[in-house]
Amino acid sequence: MTQAEDHSTLRDYSATNRMLVISGLAAILGGAGAVLAWMLLGLIRLATNVFYFHQFSFANTSPADNTLGWKAVFAPVIGGLLIGVIARFGSEKIRGHGMPEAIEAIVFKGGKVAPRIAVLKPIATAIAIGSGGPFGAEGPIIMTGGATGSLIGQLLHTTDAERTTLLVAGAAAGMSATFSCPLSAVLLAVELLLFEWRPRSMVPVAVASVTAGAIRRLLLGPGPIFPMQPTIVPMHHMAMIGALIVGLAAALLSTGLSRVLYGVEDLFERLPVHWMWWPAIGGVVVGIGGLIFPPALGVGYGVIQRLVTDDITWKLIIGVLLVKSFIWTFSLGSNTSGGILAPLLMIGGAMGAALGHVLTPVSQGAWAVVGMSSVLAAAIGAPLTAAMLAVELTHNGGLMLPVLLACVVSYAMGVLLQPRSILTERLSRRGFHLSREYGVDPLETVMVRDAMHTSVFALSADATRQDAADWLAKMNQRGSEAWSHWQRLFPLVDAAGNLSGVLARSQMITAAEAGELHRPLLDSGSSKPAVIGPRETLRSAAERMAESKLTSFPVVDTNGALVGILNIDDLLTARGKASLRDSDRKRVLTLRWPFGRRQRAVHAIDDIVDRAFESAARDHIELEQAEEKIESGLD
Structure with a gap:
């Protein structure tokens, strides 16, 4: 008989020593992620110089500074053609x-x-951004770092969970190195990529992110990406009200951007041309938009820097909100290659700067930072990542209160306004469903002893096939009422109550009809059944059922004594009761006036409690009587 697990084996965490091995690999990935980010940024600079300045150089330049005039329109088109070819003949x-x-x-x-x-x-990202595409580099480097982590996981003997952890570790390393934001990268992994909060995955991801952040300082330099004057003034209550307003506006803006983006994607789907040509068509719009408003081209870090330092004009704000938003959604809808974080930060920063003209002044660039973080929070559904990213990008922790409030408000409204985020909508269109809500499995908090059946029909260990024949005759005599009984597993116990073996209902029927009624019934069953303990969790029981393909287990204590039976139906019942926490509304406390009629209220409550106990007792008695009625016919 397989022994039940003792309660001492239960732990808060399921991590094993393999976590240390995966963490070591994650550290290597962190270094690789930093190098990949450095290489990608270099490729973007090279592509920018080739497309707009016709020189082979890695110098840091901006497409907005080109002197090509109207000829600059063709740069995004050529870039789109190259991306289409790479996607068509390389990888979609x-x-x-x-x-x-x-x-x-x-x-x-x-x-x-x-x-x-x-x-x-x-390569595709460098071409897209270098040719003027209004994208960020962080999304593609996340995918590149993730692909590197996945490659390592596929080359080694790893489980799906470990391979996924390595993929996410590589992705977090890429983001950490690109934005110099190690903590935000970990939060992004938790909120968007891991879909779990476990030491086995979070520790390696954090190791990779920290390693990438440390090496990034050597390759790309220390300091924040968008430095600004620190906010040292205390937050006035009007600033918090302003953050609330910015959060609401950010939710509306992000919802609008998402709908326009996927509306454009639907438009491209209806075009009578192969998708290979779509990036070039999107490039036409980008090129025209670049003529109208050159700062809309490229990554746009310089524009974000101007927004957070209040070096802004209404021309800049309107240009970002209109031109940048339009060419970004249109070109991204053409399914070219590029990231979304930097454009969202720029558009959100412009929105915040615009609202800052009517809101209570806080400090230089404050409302732009609040705006860009809240738009990001609503768009990708990651408020903690967005709030921390604002701090790590600017090193301005003084804005944490309004930033966090605006991010939470925009996230809350975004959840209500759009069923899918800008990230998961594409997955939904591919036929996948993804839930973004994390919680402890209700079966993890319920023990077997709380769900098992204790009123069990058991037979003696020395029972014979004659007992099975008698049982079958009584079952047939009582008809459907007996056959509908919950018990499908019949234990055999010795004089001390210890489990000696079990028979399934089908085995009982076979034994009853097999003849040779003097033979021991145990010969027709299993003398070493799989068992579970009363102090195991229902989640553990569910996993055991999934692994063994068994739907019923005898429950034995540490001494081997039978204490009950757990069926798969009991798991479903327990899960159903847990769901009532979200749907069953009731008043738990009743407020009572401090003066007058106090004694009458007390008596009324006593009466309610008494009636509740009486009702529960009646239900319990009726249930026991129903089971005893069936079991009495089996004895």
């Missing part, structure tokens, strides 16, 4: 901004990413 997976593809690989593909993605994605 390079299309898009990377994060939905990473989520799809994590959740639905066991952490498996094709190795060529690690090469083709950064």
Whole structure:
């Protein structure tokens, strides 16, 4: 007989020593992620110089500073043609901004990413951004880092969970190195990529993110990406009201951007041309938008820097909100390669700067920071990541209160306004469903002893086939009432109550009809059945049922004594009761006036309690009588 687990084996966490091994690999990934980010940013600078300045150089330049005039319109078109060719003949997976593809690989593909993605994605991204595409580099580097982690996981003997952890570790390393935001990268992994909060995955991801952040300082330099004057003034209550307003506006803006983006994607789906040509068509719009408002081209870090330092004009604000928003949604809808974080930060910063003209002044660039973080929170559904990212990008912790409030408000409204975020909508269109809500499994908090049946029909260990024949005759005599009984597993116990074996209902019927009624009944069953303990969790029981394909287990204590039976129906019942926490509304406390009629209220409550106990007792008695009625016919 398989022994039941003792309650001392239960732990708060399920991590094993393998976590240390995966953490070591994650540290290597962190270094690789930093190098990949450095290489990608260099490729973007090279592509920018080639497309707009016709020189082979890695100098840091901006497409907005080109002197090509009207000829600059063709740069995004040529870039789009190259991306279409790479996607058509290289890998279709390079299309898009990377994060939905990473989520799809994590959740639905066991952490498996094709190795060529690690090469083709950064090349396509460098071409897209270098030719003027209004994108960020963080999404593609997240996918590239994730592909590298997945490749390592596929080369080694790893489980799906470990391979997924390595993928996410590589993705977090890429973001940490790109934005110099190690903590935000970990939070992004938890809120968007891991879909769990366990030491086995969070520790390696944090190791990779910290390693990438440390090496990034050597490759790309220390300090924040968007430095600004620290906010040292105390937050006035009007500033918090302003943050509330910005959060509401951010939710509306992000919802509008998402709907326009996928509306454009639907428009491209209806075009009578192959998808290979779509990025070039999107490039036409980008080129025209670049003529109207050159700062809308490229990554736009310089524009974000101007927003957070209050070096702004209404021309800049309107240009970002209109031109940048339009060419970004249109070109991204064409399924070219590029990220979404930097454009969302720029658009949100412009919105915050615009509202800052009517809100209570706080400090230089404060409302732009609040705006860009809250738009990001609503768009990707990650308020903690967005709030921390604002701090790490600017090193201005003085804005944490309004930033966090605006992010939470925009996130709350975004959840209510749009059923899918800008990231998961694409997955939904591919036929996948993804829940973004995390919680402890209700079966993890319920013990077997709380759900098992204790009124069990058991037979003696020395029972014979004659007993099975008698049981079958009584079952047939009582008809459907007996056959509908919950018990499908029949234990055999010795004089001390210890479990000696079990028979399934089918085995009982076979034994009753087999003849040779003098033979021991145990010969027709199992003398070493799988068992569970009363102090195991229902989740553990469910996993045992899934592994063994058994739907019923005898429950024995540490001494081997039978104490009950647990069926799969009991798991469903327990899960159903747990769901009542979300749907069953009732008043738990009743307020009482401090003066007058106090004694009458007390008596009324006593009466209610007495009636409740009486009702519960009646239900319990009726249930026991029903089971005893059936079991009496079996004895």
